[in-house]
Amino acid sequence: GESVGLHLPTLSVQEGDNSIINCAYSNSASDYFIWYKQESGKGPQFIIDIRSNMDKRQGQRVTVLLNKTVKHLSLQIAATQPGDSAVYFCAEGGYSTLTFGKGTMLLVSP
Amino acid sequence: ETGVTQTPRHLVMGMTNKKSLKCEQHLGHNAMYWYKQSAKKPLELMFVYSLEERVENNSVPSRFSPECPNSSHLFLHLHTLQPEDSALYLCASSPRGGAKEKLFFGSGTQLSVL
Numbered sequence: 001g002e003s004v005g006l007h008l009p010t011l012s013v014q015e016g017d018n019s020i021i022n023c024a025y026s027n028s029a030s031d032y033f034i035w036y037k038q039e040s041g042k043g044p045q046f047i048i049d050i051r052s053n054m055d056k057r058q059g060q061r062v063t064v065l066l067n068k069t070v071k072h073l074s075l076q077i078a079a080t081q082p083g084d085s086a087v088y089f090c091a092e093g094g095y096s097t098l099t100f101g102k103g104t105m106l107l108v109s110p
Numbered sequence: 111e112t113g114v115t116q117t118p119r120h121l122v123m124g125m126t127n128k129k130s131l132k133c134e135q136h137l138g139h140n141a142m143y144w145y146k147q148s149a150k151k152p153l154e155l156m157f158v159y160s161l162e163e164r165v166e167n168n169s170v171p172s173r174f175s176p177e178c179p180n181s182s183h184l185f186l187h188l189h190t191l192q193p194e195d196s197a198l199y200l201c202a203s204s205p206r207g208g209a210k211e212k213l214f215f216g217s218g219t220q221l222s223v224l
Contacts, residue, residue: 042217096166097166097209
């Protein structure tokens with residue numbers, strides 16, 4: 001079956017920098033996308049989602065961009081803080097339940 | 111706090127033991143899920159229940175047996191497990207069980223099979 005993947009397994013940034021986490025998806029029929037954050041010892045926590053009729057959606061300090069032409073999804077975190085250190089997953093939804101990517105570890109240095 | 115509670119948080123069991131994982135959601139959702147999370151692998155869907163009916167079973171070995179007595183509770187009964195079953199088991203819920211809605215996860219049960 002088709003899968004969701006991530007370009008970078010680990011991303012290290014300095015506190016205050018902007019972070020960008022990327023995700024490639026291959027199922028062109030997917031029309032719902034979602035980002036989760038997972039801190040050590042906790043379950044995944046919803047960050048933001050976007051439907052395919054949108055290219056961009058903003059939340060608090062986070063922005064998700066969707067490029068359907070190249071099947072690419074990104075999560076931008078503004079003014080990254082040490083508390084943002086976690087694993088970030090993207091997932092896609094289409095006809096069945098969500099399919100998850102492997103995750104990217106974000107490390108934020110003070 | 112996501113409204114999804116899992117117990118126990120940690121479990122160590124031998125291959126001949128029988129144990130159960132419990133999940134409870136306080137969100138009024140109609141769908142509940144079991145996922146397996148292994149190191150360096152994507153979340154793997156195991157079971158989906160919608161309105162207490164099992165709607166999806168992703169070819170999970172029979173040594174894992176789910177039970178959904180009502181829309182708020184979900185169990186995963188374990189017996190004769192293998193060491194490769196050691197993983198974090200996550201429960202989740204969603205409003206309706208569709209493919210285009212967000213899941214609310216519990217904190218998981220970290221299972222170690224000796």
